[in-house]
């Protein structure tokens with residue numbers, strides 16, 4: 001069951017990446033298609049959950065009716081080890097961040113969190129954010145691509161201000177580009193792909209831009 005659900009997920013993830021003309025998206029799509037055609041051994045990822053998961057699952061279910069990728073991801077969720085970064089929990093960027101965030105690795109290198117499949121060169125999986133949750137400015141040496149399964153959400157990178165996105169958006173962060181993510185009034189479900197240095201964790205960096213302007217722009221109280 002997990003292998004067939006994983007193959008379906010990989011095919012649909014490749015489909016949405018192929019809709020984007022950027023070489024990084026096409027390159028990932030090709031790799032995911034090859035992975036789907038010649039599926040690596042699927043392991044038991046020791047399924048586990050995080051506090052915000054139920055809200056994000058309910059949100060994802062509303063998109064699964066229209067989106068084959070959202071549906072495939074919903075089918076995979078029971079097999080995934082959803083977790084939280086120990087360093088983020090030890091030093092959360094805000095008081096309730098730990099209750100409003102989680103991620104699960106679908107494919108990643110040996111030595112990382114439990115995953116369904118292992119690959120030394122690429123890591124991908126999902127991220128959950130609760131409503132009005134600011135994942136503040138951070139950077140890392142890995143090249144990163146996000147896909148917005150649900151929405152809306154706000155994104156900023158480098159010195160640019162917040163940009164809003166709906167669903168089916170692809171956001172690319174080259175290595176070391178500082179970036180931040182902000183959910184709006186709904187729980188948020190994202191897919192990510194990391195390539196390059198998979199061993200170095202993300203690190204928060206000082207920022208002067210708050211989430212307030214983005215939240216107020218969509219009529220939300222920033223507090």
Ligand SMILES: [Fe+2]
Nearest residue numbers: 140144173202
């Ligand atoms: Fe990142």
